[in-house]
Amino acid sequence: MNTDKSKAFFERAQKSIPGGVSSPVRACKSVGCDPVFIERAAGSKVYDVDGNEYIDFVCSWGPMILGHAPAVVTEAIAEAMKKGTSFGAPTPLEVELAEMVCDAMPSVEKVRFVSSGTEATMSAIRLARGYTKKNVVVKFDGCYHGHADSFLVKAGSGVITLGIPGSPGVPEDIVKNTISIPYNNFEILEKTLTEEADTIACLIMEPVAANMGVIPPAPGFLEKARELTKANNIVLIFDEVITGFRLSLGGAQKKFNIMPDLTCMGKIIGGGLPVGAYGGRSDIMNMIAPNGPVYQAGTLSGNPLAMAAGIATLKELAKPGFYDELDRKAAKFASELEALAAKYSIPATLNRAGSVMTTFFTDGPVTDFDSAMTSDAERYGFFYREMLDQGIYLAPSQFEGAFISEAHSTEELAKTLEKTESSFRKVSQS
């Protein structure tokens, strides 16, 4: 496969953009190659600047649940665009999307729009701190909640992949208010939330972890988190930036039937445009300015193009049977993938939640950060390069999910399995 033009762009990009990329995980360092530059995308495919076609399992890291450039979404954006791209004033579109979000997400009574997942999570913890008048944030090792200072402690894929422990530039004074504990560990959770209850403002968690590879919660773990936070006056925040509108229209909270106090959203909610949101109980949300004293703002928040894309996307997701069909497709694909790993005697553990999954190159089980770290990341790098060369575009890290969209056809998934088989054969011989 010829990637000369991508190579030239990467050379050029490095002169004007740090590392040549606008977000570090795109750099492909951990999989031992250079990134390809994408020119366009349609359906399940992305096309690079050299004209190579790939079946895409990154899906922009989650948002493209309908596939790329679905007409319903691009037309909605075009329609909105004709009326102006930003007003810095309230619009009917944001009311419509807010109502759709409140209807879809069981625990969300009010919602505030922002422009990224990072903004959603950092605003949600500020709100939790303002509401409880306590300072400490508890998170889980390997969960990622965006790049705000408070979260850069054992923070999942991007940081793991680069081998950066936290990040320089994050003051000790800030992270001393963050406690990070192992995912799926009931005893440590209970001990932490009860013993430190007087100082803890919130527990923030991915209800299904998806930034150290996909790791579902152990049975009863979300219930335990809910029970302990409630008992100790701690705000429970579900970071549903990946799981929201992915596991079901109502996210993980609907799927597992747990009501968090606050929910963070991003990715799918913007239909491929930059949108984030946080919402939850009215009494907590009413603490935000201008209703209350907790300040949070945004010049482009509720942007009309982004709202139009979100509305068009959510309307598709609300159609009967959407998730059943997607999950069925993903389940079949996953079981065939597992069978292939077994056939070539490759130690592998496949974790899946609906239409997002990770194949960890380890015997497993993978239930937390430490067990995820037993994966053979070097082997993944080899596998990644083999797959890319055969036209399959995976996340350039062992510790990410592979996303399946509505646009991935049965034929394309079968083709992906064929390419996987030939790559596994080479992996087993390497």
Ligand SMILES: *Cc1c(COP(=O)(O)O)cnc(C)c1O
């Ligand atoms: C992607 C992600 C974020 C950050 O969202 P950005 O839009 O990249 O800022 C936060 N939380 C989770 C769970 C995510 O997957």
